Amino acid sequence: MKLYLSPTSPFARKVKVALLEKGAQAVFEEIRVDPWTTPPELAAANPLSQVPTLVTDRGEAIGNSDTILAWIERRFPQPSLLPTDEAALTRAQAVAAIAQGLIETTVGIVLERRRPPEQQSKTMLDRRLATIQRTVPVLAQRFARAREHFHHDGIGVACALAYLDLRLPEWDWRAAAPALAEWQVWAEARASMQASAPPVV
Ligand SMILES: N[C@@H](CCC(=O)N[C@@H](CS)C(=O)NCC(=O)O)C(=O)O
Incomplete structure (x- = not known):
């Protein structure tokens, strides 16, 4: 495969x-x-x-x-990366969808910034940055931040936050969401996150 x-x-x-x-x-x-x-x-x-x-x-x-x-x-059903309880599954999927949207919005900024300066839309860049700044604190509230497992929601959140560090280092998301920042230290230490880290350029 x-x-x-x-x-x-x-x-x-x-x-x-x-x-x-x-x-x-x-x-x-x-x-x-x-x-x-x-x-x-x-x-x-x-x-x-x-x-x-x-x-x-x-x-x-x-x-x-x-x-x-x-x-x-x-x-590959084992180990499961989804909760079995229906309410917890719904919450996890909702959080995973927000994390995916956060990544998409950050990618949107990256792509806009790659255009020639005179073609970049400040309106679009500002809107996307506002979306990100509104979303991270909400993610901090809605994400259960478990440390006994690393489910789809956690994987999505960890990858989204790491991508913010990579592409939007000028915005201090940790100041906006300190509890999430604490959890991210735990997530980043996992072997799966270490082995998949983007190259340092
Ligand atoms: N919704 C897709 C998005 C995938 C995506 O946009 N990947 C980017 C790289 S970060 C890509 O391959 N872009 C090339 C293109 O769209 O032409 C997913 O969740 O996998």
């Missing part, structure tokens, strides 16, 4: 962390690509040319990190 990823993609990192948490990473051949160059092999598997993309042993190509996480959960 194959996993297309890029070392800095927070979406791909979610998938890699889940595989590491399940001890299933060795089952996958990791293929590093730059999705922005539309490599033919990636585009053949996923016409969106996005990472992560996973190709199963039956040749099924699956894109979108949350869809891949759901497939991994079915294929």
Whole structure:
């Protein structure tokens, strides 16, 4: 089975962390690509040319990190990365969705900043920054911050916060959410987060 990823993609990192948490990473051949160059092999598997993309042993190509996480959960059920209790599951999925939105919004800023300065929209950059600054404290309130397990919600939150550190270091999210910052120290120490950390440039 194959996993297309890029070392800095927070979406791909979610998938890699889940595989590491399940001890299933060795089952996958990791293929590093730059999705922005539309490599033919990636585009053949996923016409969106996005990472992560996973190709199963039956040749099924699956894109979108949350869809891949759901497939991994079915294929490698143990250890489970989801709560069994229905209310806790709903809460975890809601938090995971906010974390995914946080990553998407941060990526939006990165992409806007990559445009020539005269083409960048200050309105869009300001709006996205405001979204991030509004979201992190809410995440701190709604996320259960468990330390006895690292479920999909925790994986998403940890990858989203690490991506803020990478791409938006000028905003001190730790000051806005100190309890989350304390939890992130615990999350970052996990072997799965250490092994999936983006390269220091
Ligand atoms: N919704 C997707 C987003 C994936 C995504 O946008 N990945 C970026 C890299 S961080 C990418 O491959 N972009 C290339 C492109 O969209 O052309 C997910 O959750 O996996």
